[in-house]
Amino acid sequence: MPNQSVRIWDLPTRLFHWALALCVVALVVSAKMNAMDWHFRFGYSVLALLAFRLVWGIFGGYWSRFTSFLHTPGQFARHISGKEDHSTGHSPLGALSVFALLLVLILQVASGLMSDDEISVSGPLTRFVSGEWVSTATWWHAKIGQYLIYVLVGLHVLAIVLYAVRGKKLVGPMITGDKQLPATVRPSRDNAGTRFAGLLVLAACTGLAWWVSTLGSF
Template identity: 60%
Template sequence: MQQHTVRIWDLPTRLFHWSLAAAVVALVVTAKLGGSAMQWHLRLGYVVLALLAFRLLWGFVGGRWSRFASFLYAPARLLPYLRGRGQPQVDEVGHSPLGALSVFALLAALALQVASGLASDDEISFTGPLAQYLSGLWVGRATWYHADVGQYLLYALVGLHVLAIAFYALVRRRAIVRPMLTGDKALPQAVPPSRDDGASRARAAVLLALCALAAWWVSRLDAGGF
């Protein structure tokens, strides 16, 4: 069968994916180390905040297969896919219906973890910049969620994500990791590629810079803002 090599994941999406993975690992390590490492934990939280804000924007203006519209599946598409009666010619191009659920769940869980961290106060060495604007009740709830709920939810979701990748790679014999490294995917049919040229990458760089500036502004709130 003839294979078509198609650019599915644009460079900004790939860089976001691996940068977020590295930042999350570093966040876990610094949280477990505690002490002075918590300052790095806070800084990495701002990095993840900027990355998540970028991905939100890129989900509307990024490459074709990175846009939320390309993998926002209705339940009517998800259920047949889970029963093995999906549409492989469509479902397996970018994120599959099940993969899309994983992506949205991870992004939502990370957003909640970052938001709760920014509003937390462990009364020892860590106070988020948003804590000063909230009542003690909400700061307590944010601290509880961040330390006792959110991190374990993330562990579970990341574990399921890794297991799904292993299942597709080892059982279904489908390349999952390589396309996120090279951007290209070998498909049995030709599909429109994601735009991944200089102009697109420049737009991504501007968006990321704006998101980084917004994250820096949030980090300065406990110092009175700009």
């Protein structure tokens, strides 16, 4: 059966992906430049995006749902050995990368909200936790979390390059949403209703991030 264009990544997922990439870069740059006001703004933006992805991982397009890329150890082993191909959504390695990056980013944002540099800036949640928690969060945020992000992002980029060398393009489908696949592959729903739902979810998550940002002023 000849391949045809199949919608895999819905528009909300694609916009999330690129917005998150830009915000993470902006977070690193603002931290290195000591532009902490902007660092916090981008941090709240990442908080909103992560909250969106957690919700969209349940209700989004089929291939964006977490259940679509939960792989068994056997599938993982067969994929590593080259005995099983996963060319539709996230491969077992890709899924592992996604979960690891989401987890590390969640920890980094949470630790940032509880961090205090004891000079000029502190996160909005520092007043609600003990000094020990603040100290641990500050240590993690500055000494551990950011370097884990560097490693995971580096591995992510390396994987994209390696897949491209093998003739499997990952960037293009994350821009257009489509892959050339057999017609029997289930497409993700990506219509006006889906996109409006994504906008509503993002608005709610943005409101959540804004509310968190105001906690320090109460």
